Structure formats: C-alpha cells, structure tokens
Amino acid sequence: MVAHAGISGLHATLLNERGRLLRFLAARGAGHEAEDVLHDLWQKIASAPERPVADPVSYLFRAAENHMRDIRRATTSREKRQFDWQAMSDAPEDTPAGERILVAREQLQHVQSALAALGSRVDHIFRRYRLDGVGQAEIASELGISLSSVEKDLQKAYRMLAGLRMELNTE
Amino acid sequence: MTTHQSELIEAARLWAMRVVDPAFDAWDELSAWLELSPAHLAAYEAAVEDDEWVAAALAKVDASKDDPRRRRR
Numbered sequence: 001m002v003a004h005a006g007i008s009g010l011h012a013t014l015l016n017e018r019g020r021l022l023r024f025l026a027a028r029g030a031g032h033e034a035e036d037v038l039h040d041l042w043q044k045i046a047s048a049p050e051r052p053v054a055d056p057v058s059y060l061f062r063a064a065e066n067h068m069r070d071i072r073r074a075t076t077s078r079e080k081r082q083f084d085w086q087a088m089s090d091a092p093e094d095t096p097a098g099e100r101i102l103v104a105r106e107q108l109q110h111v112q113s114a115l116a117a118l119g120s121r122v123d124h125i126f127r128r129y130r131l132d133g134v135g136q137a138e139i140a141s142e143l144g145i146s147l148s149s150v151e152k153d154l155q156k157a158y159r160m161l162a163g164l165r166m167e168l169n170t171e
Numbered sequence: 172m173t174t175h176q177s178e179l180i181e182a183a184r185l186w187a188m189r190v191v192d193p194a195f196d197a198w199d200e201l202s203a204w205l206e207l208s209p210a211h212l213a214a215y216e217a218a219v220e221d222d223e224w225v226a227a228a229l230a231k232v233d234a235s236k237d238d239p240r241r242r243r244r
Contacts (some may be wrong), residue, residue, distance in 0.1 A: 020198070020199060020202075023199075023202050024198055024199075024201070024202045027201075027202040027203075027205035027206045027212070028202075028205060028212070029212055029216070057196075058195075058196055061196075061198040065190060069219065069223075072216060104228070104231055107228045108228050108229065108231060111225055111228045111229060112229075127229070129191065129192070130191060130222075130225065130226055130229070131226070131229055131230070133193060134193075135192045135193050135194040136192050136194075137194060154188055155184075155185065155188065158184050158187075158188050158221075158222070159181075159184065161221065161225045162184060162218070162221040165221050165224055165225070
C-alpha cells in the first residue's frame with residue numbers, strides 16, 4: 001500500500017485520541033472489547049479508498065459510531081435469520097417482492113403525511129437535516145431563525161416519527 | 172435509577188438526533204451519558220433505529236424522483 005499524508009495524519013490523530021475513542025467505543029457497546037474494535041475500525045479506515053478529511057478527530061469518532069451501528073446491524077440480522085430458520089417449518093415463503101414494495105410505499109406515505117401535519121417549516125427543516133445532510137447551524141442561517149428553533153422543530157419531527165413507527169409496528 | 176422511562180427515551184432521541192448533524196462534536200458528552208447506565212445504551216440504540224427507519228423510508232422516493240430543489244445548489 002502506498003503511504004500517504006492523509007492516512008498517516010489520521011493515524012497520528014488516532015494515537016492522540018486513543019483514550020477518548022476507547023472510552024466512546026466501550027460506552028457505545030463494545031465494552032471490554034473496545035481495544036479490538038478500535039483495531040478493526042482502523043483496519044477498515046486504512047483499507048478504504050482515501051478521501052480528503054477536513055477534521056480528523058470528528059472523522060474518527062464518526063467512523064467509530066458508524067462501526068458500532070454496522071456491528072449492531074449484523075448481529076440483529078443474524079438473530080433474525082436464526083429466528084426465521086426456526087419458524088420456517090410452518091411459515092410461508094419469504095414475503096414476495098411486490099408486497100414488500102407495497103409496505104415500503106405505505107410507510108413512506110405515513111411518514112410524509114406525519115411530517116406534513118407538523119407544518120411546512122418543520123417538514124422542510126427535517127428534510128434538510130436528515131436527507132440533505134445539512135447541519136442545524138447552517139439551516140438556522142439559511143432560514144434566518146435561531147439554532148434553538150431549529151432544534152425544537154427537529155425534536156417535534158423526531159418525536160412524531162418515533163410514535164408513528166411504533167404505531168405501524170403494533171398494527 | 173430515578174429517571175422516568177419517558178424522560179430516558181426523550182434524552183436518547185435527542186442524542187440520536189444530534190449525532191446526525193455533520194458538525195456534531197459532543198462525543199465525550201455522549202460517552203459520559205452512555206456510561207451512566209446500561210439502559211442508556213439500549214435507549215440510544217432504539218432511537219438510532221427509529222431515525223434510520225425514517226431516513227430509509229424517505230430515501231426510497233428520493234432515489235426514484237429527481238428533486239429539483241437539490242439540483243439548484
């Protein structure tokens with residue numbers, strides 16, 4: 001592998017921030033395996049194609065958060081597969097693709113109307129934040145409103161959508 | 172633990188929401204909050220799942236239709 005400033009810079013940051021990263025990983029679910037998880041995480045970062053990194057510290061923490069999400073996702077789907085396997089004897093075949101598309105479309109309509117019900121500003125702010133990936137401070141300046149107004153609007157949307165998901169799951 | 176369950180869910184949701192911000196930098200505060208109780212991690216993971224569920228639901232249309240608002244930037 002070619003050595004480049006980007007990766008060695010990131011590695012220097014990793015060494016500097018090792019304590020904070022380990023603490024985060026342990027708290028974030030890695031527990032006593034935080035050291036191993038950090039090692040795996042670094043392998044993943046080092047083998048990925050290089051991208052410009054504006055803020056190495058924030059990049060590493062973000063990567064750590066995403067890594068824990070990946071681990072969790074893998075565990076959950078493994079458990080689900082196991083469950084499906086056990087249930088298979090008298091269960092129908094996998095849900096047909098057409099039905100899955102219908103469900104997805106229905107969920108989308110519920111999400112869209114829940115957001116619309118909160119008003120166009122909340123709807124706009126939520127989409128800007130969650131879909132366009134624009135930060136709260138930037139949204140506040142785009143709209144000429146305070147940061148706390150943006151956060152309150154986002155909270156409204158998040159609260160409503162979590163409630164919606166629970167409703168749909170228990171239907 | 173004295174924190175009421177609904178307050179915990181609310182706090183976890185706020186963290187899951189803040190973490191989405193590309194400028195989020197309160198990682199030590201998040202660590203400290205998670206360390207307070209194992210229930211915090213469970214609540215945080217549930218909140219992250221809610222957030223990802225919504226994003227996935229919305230992303231499906233966005234992929235299928237070209238949003239002119241976004242092209243303008």
